[in-house]
Amino acid sequence: MSEPEPLEDDDEEPAPPAGRSFPILAVAGAVAGAILVAAAIYIGLQLRSANQAQADREAEDAAPRPSRPACLALRADGCDPAHQLPVALDPWLAGLGLTMPDDNVTVDGADHVTVVLADANAGARLSVVHARQVVYEIRCEVNSTGTTPMTAEDLAFLARCGRAALPAADTSVDAAVQWLSANVHPAPGGLTERFQCGGVAFSLQIKPLQSALDITVPADRTYCGTW
Structure with missing residues (x-):
């Protein structure tokens, strides 16, 4: 009696033929290759975008910027030199031996008003209507710190x-310097004088305890004399 033949296991996967790679290895290799290609393309695009952005920034920095007058937003006639004093803010302050602290700048309406306390002990104060370096009006004040009338030395600040x-x-x-020298002095009975020349108008008021010099732009810039 012959022996029964063994039954084949239907669940057992047949071995791949000799000399052939597993299909999953080929798929994995293709996927990995595609990922590397996509990564290379992405990195290349990122570098190109970064280089372009850097080039755009450099070109923007090198391009000439449009100049906007400092006086544009201040007043309707502010950009007209006929309505500006013939001195810029910093040179004027330098003539007094002063600089402009940032904390002494206030804004009043549409005008930039700079207030500088020149000498707290002598009561000297400056108020300037300006737009950056463009100056429109100046007020110089000297106030007595007590009841003692101001001396010629105190009032010399107004002349400077x-x-x-x-x-x-x-x-x-x-002519203007001579007028200042002749009129800025103590006046027990009070003094009010006006003079203009060279595009600058002076309005001087002297009192024993309080004196001021207002500097503005005259309506007639060609006239030189009292008014």
């Missing part, structure tokens, strides 16, 4: 303030 506002090179400077 007025001289610093005069144009650096102008034939009218000498």
